[in-house]
Amino acid sequence: MTDLSPKQSDGIPFVVVRPRFGKETIYATHNFCDPTTWYSESERVVSKALTQTGSVWASGDPNWIDMLHGKILDEDALSEDQQELTPSDPHGYAVIVTVDGVEQTARTPFASSGGDYTINYVTGEVTSAADWTGKDVRATYSKATTSGWILTPSEGRSLVIDLAEIQFSSDILFSDTFEMTVYGNADFFAPQLGLPTGTSIPIENTKYKTIDQIIDEAVEAYPVIPPIAGPRGFTSARQIFQFHYGAARTVWSSLGMTIRISIDGDQPFGGERATATFYCLSKSDDGPENALKILTGD
Numbered sequence: 001m002t003d004l005s006p007k008q009s010d011g012i013p014f015v016v017v018r019p020r021f022g023k024e025t026i027y028a029t030h031n032f033c034d035p036t037t038w039y040s041e042s043e044r045v046v047s048k049a050l051t052q053t054g055s056v057w058a059s060g061d062p063n064w065i066d067m068l069h070g071k072i073l074d075e076d077a078l079s080e081d082q083q084e085l086t087p088s089d090p091h092g093y094a095v096i097v098t099v100d101g102v103e104q105t106a107r108t109p110f111a112s113s114g115g116d117y118t119i120n121y122v123t124g125e126v127t128s129a130a131d132w133t134g135k136d137v138r139a140t141y142s143k144a145t146t147s148g149w150i151l152t153p154s155e156g157r158s159l160v161i162d163l164a165e166i167q168f169s170s171d172i173l174f175s176d177t178f179e180m181t182v183y184g185n186a187d188f189f190a191p192q193l194g195l196p197t198g199t200s201i202p203i204e205n206t207k208y209k210t211i212d213q214i215i216d217e218a219v220e221a222y223p224v225i226p227p228i229a230g231p232r233g234f235t236s237a238r239q240i241f242q243f244h245y246g247a248a249r250t251v252w253s254s255l256g257m258t259i260r261i262s263i264d265g266d267q268p269f270g271g272e273r274a275t276a277t278f279y280c281l282s283k284s285d286d287g288p289e290n291a292l293k294i295l296t297g298d
Contacts, residue, residue, distance in 0.1 A: 023282045025159070028073035029149040029261055032274040033172065035063035036121040037071045038144035039078065039093055047098070050126060050137045057137050059124040063144040066121040067093045068109045070232065073277070095119060096140040099132055110231065147266045151259040151278060153251050158291070160281040161249040166214055167277070169236040170224070173270025176263050178208040185256030188288055200256060207264075219244050236272045252291040 030037035042065050050057035067075045083090035097104045097117055107115030118127045126139060153159045182204040186195040189203050208214050215221075218241035225238040251257045261276060263269065286294060 025280045025282045027151055028277045029275050030072055032147060032263055033269045033271050035144040035268050036066045038147055039065045040150045041146045041148045042142040043145050044091060044142050046140050047138045050139055055128050057126045059139055061124045061143045064121045064124050065093045065142040093142045097126055098138050099135050147263040149261045153253040155253055156285050157253055157282055158285045159251045161278050163279050164243045165277045166241045167275050168239045169272035170239060171236040171271040172274055174211050175269055176265045179262050179264055181205045181260050183258045188255050215241060234272060252285055254285045254288045255291050
């Protein structure tokens with residue numbers, strides 16, 4: 001039987017009453033209140049000599065990236081992705097401390113004892129369990145540079161964003177502008193500029209100067225989640241605002257598209273937590289010609 005139901009330009013029915021077919025993927029940003037989670041644009045520091053004050057050894061670099069204590073959704077997979085996508089430097093954001101060239105063992109995450117040392121990720125310091133005085137103590141680590149978080153589809157794939165959520169802790173201090181920028185390849189979006197092939201340019205920008213502007217765009221708010229006790233819980237209630245897209249937003253790898261979310265001044269918000277989550281469908285890329293037709297509605 002021929003399907004005569006009306007379709008959008010990408011073949012999707014105008015009314016979708018069942019989940020769409022494909023691979024569901026969920027991407028959550030880092031915590032914009034906590035620079036130790038800002039992995040996307042972090043910088044790798046290799047074998048830096050540490051300076052001693054008693055049992056504390058300092059790097060001089062604050063905000064080491066912490067991918068071990070449950071601060072970011074699916075942090076283990078993100079570490080594995082880094083190693084897979086960067087075979088020339090597959091570090092997985094790990095911290096490595098050596099004493100006279102011998103690698104030491106860090107205390108196990110969430111443990112109250114054990115290990116050769118503990119890490120203060122905020123200050124970029126290591127506290128030794130034994131006396132390392134007079135020894136050559138060095139650390140390799142990733143450190144935060146900017147607040148930018150990047151969403152990029154894999155090569156040959158596109159990401160269809162059906163909905164998104166913003167999560168804030170009730171104690172958040174929204175102290176700067178929150179910005180979302182969509183980038184694309186100038187070859188497709190602005191060929192008239194004559195830029196070098198492959199140049200990435202901003203094609204859409206949204207700025208949220210106040211929390212009210214975020215609420216204005218949201219279509220739904222969940223009940224407040226109260227504090228949950230315990231060392232792996234949280235102390236400030238969580239607020240969740242959801243965004244539904246009447247027209248699903250697609251990010252195509254063939255068009256060189258990425259989404260970057262950041263704080264304008266690259267200074268963390270006050271409070272416990274500020275994140276965003278994107279619920280996506282990953283599918284084969286339509287190719288640049290078809291993708292442009294879908295994007296423009298032609």
